[in-house]
Amino acid sequence: MRTTTLKNVAFSVMLVGSIGLTSCDKNDDLKPTPNEVQQHFVFVHYVDKSAYVGTFGDLTPQATDNKKAFEFGFGCYLFAKGNTVLVPEGKFGDKVHKFTRGVHGELQKVGTMTFEQMAQPGEINFIGEQRAYVALHGRGKIALINTATLQKEDEIDLSPYAVQDNNPDPGCNVIRDGKMYVALNQLNSPHTSVPGTGAEVAVIDLKTKKTEIIKDSRTSVVGLFRHSDAFIDERGDIYFYSAGNNFNVANKEGFLRIRKGSDQWDTDYLFNLSKTTIKGIGKTGQYMIKSYYAGNGIVYSCLKVTDTEFGILKKDFQPVKIDIWNKTIEKLDLPMTDSNGSFAITRYKDFIVFGMTCNNGTGYYTYNTKTGECSQTPVVTAVGVPSSLVAFE
Structure with missing residues (x-):
């Protein structure tokens, strides 16, 4: 299946049209001067055809730029474990770049791992201090890598589970009790899935590689690569989200759940954001793109709240607080952003941090979870x- 990015939400299509892989070799000798102020945040900022990976210290008022950042090709984003930061190239590349954090939290580039051409690595899932699974979206595989040596140790081939071709287009995933749950996007064009494809997840026993496919027709495709998240709550339940059909209409949208102790979809649970009135707005929204699970059933995201046609620069995404346990949505008193500025969300101490492009300015806005x-x-x-953000205590 063709696995170029989704036209309606991928910033790359609107800015770049078609783009070749940008070489990262020029970064090998790039050594940003360490900042004596402790750096608690790592970011990715997109500017035209480039992705800039850099840091800033804390949430005191300040201005950041990309002058000391590492420059990569468009499409890179962040995954971290301990002091290791991995930057996969995603839709437009075949590499994963490794950084370590220095004594002041500054980034130090230490290596690059190259997969097959247009492997489209992303959705990294760490399973320890020195190992991680990497979804190869363009190849229909999951690679197990050693994050210390940047060598591939094993591979899981999902091509037998593809529809109409040899690539089921793996999206986001989670690991629970020795099994990996991988969303299969089953793309048949740059921005659509095979007609009739619903929520489709491969359940892989990581010891035996035995794989079972579970399907649910109540939503459209779940776990879109780079445009969705899967997570496990404190009860041990797994959640996947579907943005519906092509991000245009709120059709077959919502959260689905796999209960603890089960490898099947929970037929008693479906949470449609598009059918839930938003407290503080008094109307329903349509869909979200990226989100952050903060614990105790609470998800933070930016929800498209207008019923107008999709527009890449329209300020129609509202930051919200979503309770997946009680099926409620609450508006946060933050300005609206556009779809591009709805990807970077994380938590730092008592704050939820949103990287947004708003009429009031571009950068990082905060919601204090203690005071509101x-x-x-x-x-x-x-x-x-702002396209990707990781926070370190």
Whole structure:
């Protein structure tokens, strides 16, 4: 299946049209001067055809730029474990770049791992201090790598589970009790799945590689590569999300669940955001793209709240607090952003941090989970579109 990015949500299509892989070799000798201020955040900012990977210290008012950042090709984003930061190239490449964090939290580039041409590595799942699974979206495989040596140790081939071709287009995944649950996107064009494809997940026993496919027709495709998240809550239940049909209409949208102790979809659970009235707005939304699970059943995201046609730069995504246990949605008192500026969300101490492109400024806005206070302008400004964010205590 062709696995170029989704036209309606992938910033790359709108900015780049078609783009070749940008070489990262120029970064090998790039050594940003360490900042004596402890760096608690690692970011990716998109500017035209480039992705800039850099850091900033904390949530005191400040301005960031990309002058000391590492430059890569468009499409890179972040995964971290301990002091290891991995940057897969995603839709437009075949490499994973490795950084370690220095004594002040500054990034130090230490290596690059190259997969097959247009492997499209992403969705990295760490299973220890020195191993991680990497979804190869363009190849229909899951690679097990040693994060210390940057060598491939094993591989899981999902091609037998593809529809109409040899690639089921693996998306996001989680690991629970020795099994990996991988969303299969089953793309048949740059931005659509094979007609009739619903929620489809491969359940893989990581010891035996025995694989079972579970399907649910109540939603459309779940776990879209780079445009969705899967997570496990404190009860041990797994959640996948479907944005519906092509991000245009709220049709077959919502959260599905796999209960603890089961490898089947929970037929008693479906949470349609598009059919739930948003507290503070008084109407329903349509869908979300990326999200952050903060614990105790709470998800933070930016929800498309207008019923107008999709527009890449329209400020129609509202930051919200979603309770997946009680099926409620609450508006946060934060300005609206566009679809591009709805990807970078994380938690730092008592704050949920949103990287957004708003009329009030581009950068990092905060919601204080203790006091409810929300910033109306970016606390930390950014150059470019905030697209990925990781926080370290």
